Amino acid sequence: MKTSRSGDGRVTGAPGSTSGSRKDGRPMVIVMAKSASPAEIQAVADRVHKAGGEAFVSRGINRVIIGLVGDIDQFATLNLAGMAGVAQLTRISAKYKLVSREQYPHRSIVEVCGVPIGPDTVTLIAGPCAVETPDQTLAAARMAQSAGATLLRGGAFKPRTSPYAFQGLGERGLRILSDVRAETGLPIVTEVVSTVDIDVVVEHADMLQIGTRNMHNFPLLQAVGSAGKPVMLKRGMNATIEEWLMAAEYIAQRGNLDIVLCERGIRTFETATRNTLDISAVPVVQALSHLPVIVDPSHSGGRRDLVLPLTRAAVVAGADGVIIDVHPEPDVALCDGPQALVAGDMAELGRTIENLTAFMGRKPPSWRETAA
Amino acid sequence: MKTSRSGDGRVTGAPGSTSGSRKDGRPMVIVMAKSASPAEIQAVADRVHKAGGEAFVSRGINRVIIGLVGDIDQFATLNLAGMAGVAQLTRISAKYKLVSREQYPHRSIVEVCGVPIGPDTVTLIAGPCAVETPDQTLAAARMAQSAGATLLRGGAFKPRTSPYAFQGLGERGLRILSDVRAETGLPIVTEVVSTVDIDVVVEHADMLQIGTRNMHNFPLLQAVGSAGKPVMLKRGMNATIEEWLMAAEYIAQRGNLDIVLCERGIRTFETATRNTLDISAVPVVQALSHLPVIVDPSHSGGRRDLVLPLTRAAVVAGADGVIIDVHPEPDVALCDGPQALVAGDMAELGRTIENLTAFMGRKPPSWRETAA
Amino acid sequence: MKTSRSGDGRVTGAPGSTSGSRKDGRPMVIVMAKSASPAEIQAVADRVHKAGGEAFVSRGINRVIIGLVGDIDQFATLNLAGMAGVAQLTRISAKYKLVSREQYPHRSIVEVCGVPIGPDTVTLIAGPCAVETPDQTLAAARMAQSAGATLLRGGAFKPRTSPYAFQGLGERGLRILSDVRAETGLPIVTEVVSTVDIDVVVEHADMLQIGTRNMHNFPLLQAVGSAGKPVMLKRGMNATIEEWLMAAEYIAQRGNLDIVLCERGIRTFETATRNTLDISAVPVVQALSHLPVIVDPSHSGGRRDLVLPLTRAAVVAGADGVIIDVHPEPDVALCDGPQALVAGDMAELGRTIENLTAFMGRKPPSWRETAA
Amino acid sequence: MKTSRSGDGRVTGAPGSTSGSRKDGRPMVIVMAKSASPAEIQAVADRVHKAGGEAFVSRGINRVIIGLVGDIDQFATLNLAGMAGVAQLTRISAKYKLVSREQYPHRSIVEVCGVPIGPDTVTLIAGPCAVETPDQTLAAARMAQSAGATLLRGGAFKPRTSPYAFQGLGERGLRILSDVRAETGLPIVTEVVSTVDIDVVVEHADMLQIGTRNMHNFPLLQAVGSAGKPVMLKRGMNATIEEWLMAAEYIAQRGNLDIVLCERGIRTFETATRNTLDISAVPVVQALSHLPVIVDPSHSGGRRDLVLPLTRAAVVAGADGVIIDVHPEPDVALCDGPQALVAGDMAELGRTIENLTAFMGRKPPSWRETAA
DSSP: OOOEESSOOTTOSOTTOOGGGGGOOOOEEEEEOTTOOHHHHHHHHHHHHHTTOEEEEEEOSSOEEEEEESOHHHHHTTTGGGSTTEEEEEEOSOSOOTTBTTTSOSOEEEEETTEEESTTBOEEEEEOSBOOOHHHHHHHHHHHHHTTOOEEEOBSSOOOSSTTSOOOOTHHHHHHHHHHHHHHOOOEEEEOOOGGGHHHHHHHOSEEEEOGGGTTOHHHHHHHHTSSSOEEEEOOTTOOHHHHHHHHHHHHHTTOOOEEEEEOOBOOSOOSSSSBOBTTHHHHHHHHBSSOEEEOHHHHHOSHHHHHHHHHHHHHHTOSEEEEEBOSOGGGOSSOGGGOBOHHHHHHHHHHHHHHHHHTTOBOOHHHHHHO | OOOEESSOOTTOSOTTOOGGGGGOOOOEEEEEOTTOOHHHHHHHHHHHHHTTOEEEEEEOSSOEEEEEESOHHHHHHTTGGGSTTEEEEEEOSOSOOTTBTTTSOSOEEEEETTEEESTTBOEEEEEOSBOOOHHHHHHHHHHHHHTTOOEEEOBSSOOOSSTTSOOOOTHHHHHHHHHHHHHHOOOEEEEOOOGGGHHHHHHHOSEEEEOGGGTTOHHHHHHHHTSSSOEEEEOOTTOOHHHHHHHHHHHHHTTOOOEEEEEOOBOOSOOSSSSBOBTTHHHHHHHHBSSOEEEOHHHHHOSHHHHHHHHHHHHHHTOSEEEEEBOSOGGGOSSOGGGOBOHHHHHHHHHHHHHHHHHTTOBOOHHHHHHO | OOOEESSOOTTOSOTTOOGGGGGOOOOEEEEEOTTOOHHHHHHHHHHHHHTTOEEEEEEOSSOEEEEEESOHHHHHTTTGGGSTTEEEEEEOSOSOOTTBTTTSOSOEEEEETTEEESTTBOEEEEEOSBOOOHHHHHHHHHHHHHTTOOEEEOBSSOOOSSTTSOOOOTHHHHHHHHHHHHHHOOOEEEEOOOGGGHHHHHHHOSEEEEOGGGTTOHHHHHHHHTSSSOEEEEOOTTOOHHHHHHHHHHHHHTTOOOEEEEEOOBOOSOOSSSSBOBTTHHHHHHHHBSSOEEEOHHHHHOSHHHHHHHHHHHHHHTOSEEEEEBOSOGGGOSSOGGGOBOHHHHHHHHHHHHHHHHHTTOBOOHHHHHHO | OOOEESSOOTTOSOTTOOGGGGGOOOOEEEEEOTTOOHHHHHHHHHHHHHTTOEEEEEEOSSOEEEEEESOHHHHHTTTGGGSTTEEEEEEOSOSOOTTBTTTSOSOEEEEETTEEESTTBOEEEEEOSBOOOHHHHHHHHHHHHHTTOOEEEOBSSOOOSSTTSOOOOTHHHHHHHHHHHHHHOOOEEEEOOOGGGHHHHHHHOSEEEEOGGGTTOHHHHHHHHTSSSOEEEEOOTTOOHHHHHHHHHHHHHTTOOOEEEEEOOBOOSOOSSSSBOBTTHHHHHHHHBSSOEEEOHHHHHOSHHHHHHHHHHHHHHTOSEEEEEBOSOGGGOSSOGGGOBOHHHHHHHHHHHHHHHHHTTOBOOHHHHHHO
């Protein structure tokens, strides 16, 4: 497994070290109340200076603004917002750094056993939502592969909202996935839901998936950051883009920059779809971060008839890949059957991705080049 | 102006009449509490029968379910949910009818002065957010037209959240639009914000736009339903798809089925974009309604850099058109300048739409055919 | 009808004049990109100066901040955000002024035919959601009055999401309300849904209600601003508090400061209640605006069993009143029966409000004083 | 530590066993499409019968409804929604059982080292958001105790959105809490963020707190379910009430019914407050579940000025307690200082709770009785 950066490779150094982040020189702005006295203004400036920061005081007609530069994380502990005369405090700085595109302007490529995910390709990841049996998993993998998928998804540990729902086969599911990889050659993407399971998952998986309900599970983020495998980080269904990138930063801090972000829909008031796919997140995140971004059309919509149109939308919005549920017999699936594609749909989806990949000026997957 | 239906033309009859809707034969389901007594069950059935409906009582092991068929709107007035022993009441029926695809399976084409919006084409509507001057409007219209736009958008009456923001030129703006139409041949789409202004807007406009903040302004919906012009109905930023279709039903009830729905983003917790474009709404609405659906990438994202990727996404998600802000000098625009496309961007957008229209198996706009 | 201000009466002058608002001296902050050149910084400052504003340039270690003071609404038209080198633009200023507590620190009292709504009292407004018959309306009014209500609510014009739902009795309903006022002495609060109906509503109503779906209906806001009657402005179900106050500003601009704000729940992902009552909005709005704030526990929850606990919560959160649905026979109500209180519940609610009014150090309604 | 139920004690048996839950006899309803053929209807019924369930077919005029009774979790695996002729499938059943009030009608009392939380009392839990030093923690505990708090909150492990924010003192913090308990006698409520830390937290804590970001961390829920200590389960900021109760069911399934639910605000579009306190959740949850419900006014609003009004609202809405941030010097707090109460505010809050506890007909905390 090798990670290349399409750019300048500035990753070298100590990405896990946080010391640099605390002196990042980005500003914070304090707006003083109209009624603020000169002594109150001075007190704010003094507290900042004492903490080693710089305070720039700008006097307007009715009000004073103070710009702060220095260790913004320390400023947060100064409780400036609570000081007399302070009307408002605006933090300008981004709260992430290692995953930021401002720091690393070139978009990254993450490789999973030689399969690239990044700006030059559109990677198709597909497989069953949940691993149920060896036959079902192999059949789904064959469907995926013949449609052009170069990575196999499949859940062995399933986080389920209801304690009465199928929770996955656990380690047995991982062994099934390993067998199917041996059979098909497809590297495996699978979810890890607990730090307790991480060793066994790492043993079998080629890429670790963090699910939407665990995006704010910080110990788990740190654990996968140290696990030595690429990570797919799904967006929390209630997470802002900024929070998502901060979650990625948790992983990056531990020295792992092989992170692929996955947009999978956010929770809104609309109930016609399971979640609302935030298609704008693809270009927005790509402007903010160098990390690759893929889309999960299956789980965002939760409806089979939406998978193909949302996949098309994802590819032309600039997504670096999609991840799709397939199932040989969705009627009897133990998990999310109503959204899984069947064989014919999957083939059509593969052809569509191929066409739109060309439209977007990207390269077809290398397995096809090799095959040709 | 002529409205054709690509299907069976069942629109004939009395679309404004509501009598039919009240005997629509769709069911409602009542679940009785475990503890419900036989007398309570009988009382529910009796009340339904007395109102002329049918009640089907199904006895399960622990509970009884009653299926109701008949005049569901009258059932709503019976307050069945409040009766003793009733645990839950589920309405099965859709709340709209004239705009429903279940009623009219063939997708409609709406024509605006001969320009079609519907399943066979991808219509580009473009122009300035607000009409400011004759020169600015004409320049924007030329930009739009040379990129392939066949309809001109432009706001003369602007609904603005702040009372201190520019509110539009009013009738003067409409006259500018008329002059630009005379110059370019582009039919005009413009917003109406009040029943008071409707006559003057109808005099100039070829298509009436209902903005997001007026989607629940029912008197205005009824007024445009009677105004004899095609209507573009933007989705309320807080409206579910079902509510949006009910708003369209208000227009349809007055005898006007020339309605184009416009998805323009919904309000969510995410603040990186002005609103969250609900791209899934395009296929979802097309499955529920025969009306054409277009997308507004400019206002949903509120950022110029998102207009092109969101336009691509809209077209391949199946949108029947897009509506785009252009401005010859966005730097000095009085309204929403940060999202308006400039000339070069607009040309690129036009070429992109042309390519993706072909990809989707749709026809290029007729002006181009004519020109060829 | 008389409006008093509990404070300094600074309302005198020209509340409808907007000129003052455009030179309000509140700042805007521009953060320049790291890469911004001195020429780009100068260009921003120049554009501001040319527009008559002041630009304060603060140089940090890595970045420059420019504070702007002057006519911020004009700044919005300068499109500074689009200028080369500009990274971010933060508007500090509130977007409303006449309704702002910063301008008028003393909380206002709005009087409706002598009934005060404001900081010294807890006003109970109650009545039927919709006026159906003279008997029903009179019975509901008697229930309301004997529970301590001093204002009668009742809808004659009803904005309904479904075109097939009961739309109200219109002018006939207003005449019923007038008759019930003659009988009971209770002043009338009733909704106006269209500028077309405003004259007839004003003829009968003592207070005009703007419903949640019309909070962004700006022509209607302006019309009630000129109508010479107190206004109750319900919060839009998707409106931020800031937008709500800007809507109030539309009314105030026309010279009418007799505005009572009504929190009635916002739309969220939660479906257990019709809307989510934003109880925090009461103290938040009272800190931002001098206008009275009341709460509608009936429509926010949409469930009868929530009316009493939410009323208690509203009063102790500091609400200046509540507005409650009552119905003599909720089982046959044509509108929102499931949430209407019946006689016994209403009496308990009245006693509870009385007790909590004393707890909050407020005065009982004057009718009771008079009676004593 | 002892858990009593105020009711019939039906908890006896095997609360951790799930077998009972799968044959719960609650119905599911299938609505067949208008066009469904008799063979399609039969096929649905057959599939249900084959799985051991019962299918009740009701024939309406235009449509057929099938009521299902039996093992609904197994039905979910039958993929009935995907069968030919099926238009809609509605699950009637609640998805939780052990925490449901339908199963256990009497509201529960959870005791933490003898301190009750339940329907007869209003328990005040207070302390510092984060444990920083022995002096700060002891001072905060003294402030809490003299205001009437009977449980001490304090965070040693802090889940923070930003990896650059203070993450808590860990085990050292727990030892400080233990020392402060020895000094004051206040039992300790503290958060556990990872299954890895659970043993050390259990060693020191009297009640385990699951934070909002971990409500969907199912392995952690199961771990605290087996840990033998009472649990406070905060609502996920994006969780529906139903999901929250399902999360509680995860804990209950492991044999632990000593669960206190804590409403702490949900994420909405409103930005004036950190989150939107869903005050309606208190009575809604109490109608659905026998578990106690408390409110966190400090974290929902995120503003000191809202703590007192939101606390008052919580108590009269029926909350069984509140949990409050206090800090001897909020100006230098390492975490959430802007919302922490200081000494005077805390004393006022204590008095207010005491008065409203009496108003609600509940008992004062026993420490006061003992003291008297």
